[in-house]
Amino acid sequence: MALKNINPTQTEAWKKLDTHFQNIQATHLRSLFNDNPSRKEEFTLKFNDFSVDFSKNRITKETISHLISLAEETELKDAISKYFGGDEINETEGRAVLHTALRNKSNNPVLVDEQNVMPEIRETLSKIESFTNEVVSGNWKGYTNKSITDVVNIGIGGSDLGPDMVVDALKYYKNHLNVHFVSNIDGDHVQEVIKNLNPETTLFVIVSKTFTTQETLTNAQTIRKWFLQTANEAAIAKHFVAVSTNLKSVAEFGIDNSNIFPMWNWVGGRFSLWSTVGLSISLAVGFENFNSLLTGAFEMDEHFKNEAFENNIPVQLALIGIWYNNFFGSETEVILPYSQYLNKLSAYLQQAIMESNGKSVDRNGDKIDYQTGSIVWGSAGTNSQHAYMQLVHQGTKMIPADFIGFEESLYGNQEHHEKLMANFYAQSQALAEGKTKDEVHLDLKLDGKFDSIEKLMPFKVFEGNKPSNTILIKKLTPSNLGSLISMYEHKIFVQGIIWNIFSYDQFGVELGKELAHKIYANR
Numbered sequence: 001m002a003l004k005n006i007n008p009t010q011t012e013a014w015k016k017l018d019t020h021f022q023n024i025q026a027t028h029l030r031s032l033f034n035d036n037p038s039r040k041e042e043f044t045l046k047f048n049d050f051s052v053d054f055s056k057n058r059i060t061k062e063t064i065s066h067l068i069s070l071a072e073e074t075e076l077k078d079a080i081s082k083y084f085g086g087d088e089i090n091e092t093e094g095r096a097v098l099h100t101a102l103r104n105k106s107n108n109p110v111l112v113d114e115q116n117v118m119p120e121i122r123e124t125l126s127k128i129e130s131f132t133n134e135v136v137s138g139n140w141k142g143y144t145n146k147s148i149t150d151v152v153n154i155g156i157g158g159s160d161l162g163p164d165m166v167v168d169a170l171k172y173y174k175n176h177l178n179v180h181f182v183s184n185i186d187g188d189h190v191q192e193v194i195k196n197l198n199p200e201t202t203l204f205v206i207v208s209k210t211f212t213t214q215e216t217l218t219n220a221q222t223i224r225k226w227f228l229q230t231a232n233e234a235a236i237a238k239h240f241v242a243v244s245t246n247l248k249s250v251a252e253f254g255i256d257n258s259n260i261f262p263m264w265n266w267v268g269g270r271f272s273l274w275s276t277v278g279l280s281i282s283l284a285v286g287f288e289n290f291n292s293l294l295t296g297a298f299e300m301d302e303h304f305k306n307e308a309f310e311n312n313i314p315v316q317l318a319l320i321g322i323w324y325n326n327f328f329g330s331e332t333e334v335i336l337p338y339s340q341y342l343n344k345l346s347a348y349l350q351q352a353i354m355e356s357n358g359k360s361v362d363r364n365g366d367k368i369d370y371q372t373g374s375i376v377w378g379s380a381g382t383n384s385q386h387a388y389m390q391l392v393h394q395g396t397k398m399i400p401a402d403f404i405g406f407e408e409s410l411y412g413n414q415e416h417h418e419k420l421m422a423n424f425y426a427q428s429q430a431l432a433e434g435k436t437k438d439e440v441h442l443d444l445k446l447d448g449k450f451d452s453i454e455k456l457m458p459f460k461v462f463e464g465n466k467p468s469n470t471i472l473i474k475k476l477t478p479s480n481l482g483s484l485i486s487m488y489e490h491k492i493f494v495q496g497i498i499w500n501i502f503s504y505d506q507f508g509v510e511l512g513k514e515l516a517h518k519i520y521a522n523r
């Protein structure tokens with residue numbers, strides 16, 4: 001069944017939000033906190049090891065209630081059941097959107113065209129498991145009978161960003177295999193990766209859902225040629241595996257049938273790390289950890305599917321994002337994980353969010369006259385503080401922020417962790433509260449060319465009232481990482497539903513590809 005086609009700006013809730021915005025836009029977060037000493041508790045939602053504090057947002061209970069009405073009027077509930085139920089909600093490509101089935105740990109079947117896809121998913125997972133065990137244990141031998149030491153993932157976009165981000169995020173859980181990523185068509189990228197590798201002990205995982213992507217095929221061919229300088233064709237079977245839906249083209253590349261890891265059309269590239277695209281993750285951290293990642297995602301799926309909107313973390317994140325995007329006119333969001341392990345999270349989310357919701361026609365094909373997908377950026381704190389946070393604190397733009405932090409560090413270096421978390425809390429507090437003239441007076445010393453405190457004052461005052469979410473998680477485990485990624489995936493879904501767009505195609509990237517092919521052919 002098709003998704004409903006409802007213009008959000010024509011809903012009653014939108015009109016109420018418009019009026020409510022006029023009333024609340026000048027209200028300062030300081031006064032919201034002063035007026036309600038239990039604001040933090042009232043605006044915090046808990047789930048497993050997660051505690052998500054929404055209190056530093058420019059919202060009241062009334063805002064939330066209008067936003068929930070917006071979700072109801074745009075029939076989010078019906079959309080959620082179509083999403084999980086395997087309906088063809090990717091209508092422009094005629095496909096279901098079922099990355100959630102890949103981590104379905106329940107016994108419930110998932111039907112695509114009336115066929116339960118769970119047996120096939122489980123079979124593929126066991127193929128990932130046995131292959132991972134063979135390689136990690138050293139039983140899998142290369143063409144000179146040596147065990148594998150290095151793995152190279154060759155892919156781009158969703159066939160690179162997800163595995164690369166997760167392998168980096170779970171570095172603490174890694175085994176002895178060195179995992180590398182080649183994505184850019186820039187020949188220097190591939191050269192830098194292979195220059196120190198030994199073909200006898202390297203496994204290449206070619207990841208391409210379509211197996212037509214110029215970057216991936218070019219890099220794979222270059223690596224194949226490099227490999228064949230020292231090995232013969234028969235050795236390819238021991239060193240090249242592929243992940244794809246296009247089994248014919250993979251076979252033509254010369255990859256052994258038993259080395260093909262299938263994936264499915266109903267998994268979007270940017271949501272594919274849970275599928276065989278996650279093979280490099282499983283190789284890097286072992287199948288058990290990969291499976292925990294899936295379980296964590298599944299638990300967030302269940303929360304999202306079953307929890308009432310007012311207690312539903314992805315729904316709240318999405319609604320508050322819409323509040324800033326469509327009423328305050330914010331154009332960007334910054335993602336600030338206070339963990340070096342998550343430094344690549346925002347690069348991953350850029351594709352997930354911007355490729356999904358960067359759309360300007362609605363589900364009816366009509367031009368949209370309201371803002372859709374946000375521009376997403378960010379990197380690990382505290383480095384971000386010494387780079388771009390000046391603009392977030394005192395610039396002219398309102399940039400909602402997601403602070404992501406962990407109660408425990410992995411190596412337990414308490415002094416570092418306490419300093420890290422002091423910064424984590426300080427940033428969101430500074431953004432929310434700012435610093436008033438009176439507070440500046442108390443500690444102002446005259447600097448530079450200024451001969452009076454009054455003249456220096458404007459530069460030292462912080463307006464504050466800058467919103468943020470605080471996502472506090474007990475510890476960076478594979479399972480919690482799975483929940484975190486799944487949380488953002490569902491935020492994307494909810495926003496796409498409310499904006500009345502199709503989130504699961506990406507035609508916007510095709511024109512550039514076509515032109516590049518033409519320019520190359522006519523060079």
Ligand SMILES: O=P(O)(O)OC[C@H]1O[C@](O)(CO)[C@@H](O)[C@@H]1O
Pocket residue numbers: 156157158159207208209210211212213216269270355506509
């Ligand atoms: O896995 P493939 O088919 O090589 O595609 C790679 C990427 O290209 C895109 O289609 C966009 O360029 C992404 O959606 C996808 O993740």
